[in-house]
Amino acid sequence: MSGRDLTGAEILLEALSDLGVEVIFGYPGGAVLPIYDALHKQRRIRHVLVRHEQGAVHAAEGYARASGKPGVVLVTSGPGATNAVTGITDALMDSIPVVVITGQVATHLIGTDAFQECDTVGITRHCSKHNYLVKETARLAEVVHEAFHIATTGRPGPVVIDLPKDVQVARARYQRPGTIMHRSYRPRIKGDLAAISAAAEMLASAERPILYTGGGIINSGPMASQKLRELAGLTGAPVTSTLMGLGAFPASSPQWLGMLGMHGTYEANMAMNQCDLMVCLGARFDDRVTGRLDGFSPRSAKIHVDIDPSSFNKTVRVDLAIEGDVGHVLDDLVKVWKSRGLRPSVSEEWWNRIRGWRAVRCLAYEQKGPEIEPQHAIARLREAVAHLDPIITTEVGQHQMWAAQHFPFEKPNRWLTSGGLGTMGYGLPAAIGAQVAFPNKLVIDIAGEASILMNIQEMSTAVQYRLPVKVFVLNNEYMGMVRQWQDLTYEGRHAESYTAALPDFVTLAEAFGWKGIRIDTEDQLDAGIAEMLAHPGPVFVDCRVKKHANCFPMIPSGAAHSEMILSQADVSGELDASAEALV
């Protein structure tokens, strides 16, 4: 088989098509014109024109996170590539499989400071899982296939392919490559069986176990979620999750403790603090999860399952590390448990303690009067849409944490949020990406009025592709989380955290061709939500909430799990300089 003689641009599209790519999020420019021309001449791959390259990457992330398939981005050289960098870094931090194709100036111009030239592979080297500068058209097909292999296997992440314009124009033979067997990149999928058996025995003998799960379960696929449920059922252990792992375990289960970490529940953090065995499944002991390290679960044995061995002992020392895909490891763990006929030793006393912590009702709030409590807005939204099995995206800030606390999930791939990088402006483009993947599903971006302005231009994209995304803004006129930290650590000096001169969001929405709804008081809340759901197109809801509400519970900077602040009443003074520096 000799393949067909094609241009580099055509080879790219052939390869993408062979890899099952159905949609590209992109923005044209000089250095990718040959690719756009080739796109124009074919019908297999759709192109979604975003309004800013950062939006393209977040949309691809949303698409990937919701569908489990890799997201694909196409942008031009120079500013196209640099605008994409935030999205690429976001995908790296949250382990999202994304392939970003950037145009580059022609090979003979590289290094001459040509128009719209930048050192894309240099700039993205440390914010991508891997990257390539393709200098020969004949190598392109192989690189594209390898890039997808790397982006989607092991710990997923963004891969950048920088493609000079002359390489897009030159011709070569395209032949679909066989199975990729990389020379050096060979992620381990199956965990070591002896270690898994040891883990099963540890679980069976633990009196106070806890399953601490993360985004790895979502990345591994639906099977991992299924196996997690099975393992929780067999062991009777309570389950908590990181922000990234929400949905992997059903929130309606009596074993569910809620999210852990800085804004996690009291019961989840106390259980982490006092367990005798912690089983970390596809999470990475992030600083937002652990709090102060020397106070982090000081008396527990720890098992860590991760596909990326660099996560082992990075911040927290573990007793048993199992390298492998968490879905496969869970599968083996369940098999070992069953074949050995193991029985749990979870003590009644452990669940009694947990019941005691739950009785604190750390997420309780009081809605009184016309002013809307932000938690109440989310709870009413959840109530109205739960039966529709919606996909929820968020921006970054207080609203994100309130959504994580007050919008429980039953299934994976329904919760798309920027965890590691904490990128304001993530939610709207991510919602667009998710809606492209699932045109008939309800997709809602729970947003803040500051974050939404960071990628507001993508409203135009939603209109162009008739994507009925909903944006539900909790508008308190502040960068709420910034203000909250200023309340907690700077005696309430609100330096630049108030957003003066906010636009009239309803008029703004209408200008973009969206429906705009404003909710001012509690009595308008349910009707506003109903109106949002009744409209078939995109809707922007400007929900005015209490201006000075802060998000609790909270583990303050530099504190341990057992030192949670439960409400505003517990907030005291200024932090000392060393705690302040921790962030």
Place this chain on the structure above:
Amino acid sequence: MNAPAPPPAPRPAKPLFPEEPAERHTLSVTVDNEAGVLGRIVGLFSARGYNIESLTVADVSPDHAVSRITIVTTGPRRVIDQIHAQLERLVPVHSVTDLTEAGPHVERELALVKVAGTGEKRVEALRLADIFRARPVDTTTSSFIFEVSGSTSKVDQFIALMREVGLVEVARTGVAAMARGKDPA
């Protein structure tokens, strides 16, 4: 609400693993000999705040496909383990061997040492060079360039002595290292 007492003031920040002393480790890394691979490795060290004492790189296979990088680094054991794991995570990295950990190995580096002086100092420089088996590779009537090779400490010592007899400048290769015995690392 049944809130507990206000939390105690957070403690001051401490180093992550204060109990562990720094160790010096020599890592041998084989990589695809492709553009940017050195940048990936050096960038990894700077991005994560790891130390590099020395780093050498050259392609070592007949088809120029594989390069060998020898890195001397210092840090607590935990950090060394992280460096090892982070290096292995890079896509073009074939293998990472911690030679210090793996057992007996040889380490050598080469230095060019320029010394200027006349009279007794010049004679003394030559005499010392002889003791260190340093070879003059360039000579003028008032200067030498010596080539000295050996362990890092031997080279250090030679340079220290040359300071007293008119050291002008030094160029060092950094460490090349290999496990002892018949097997590859």
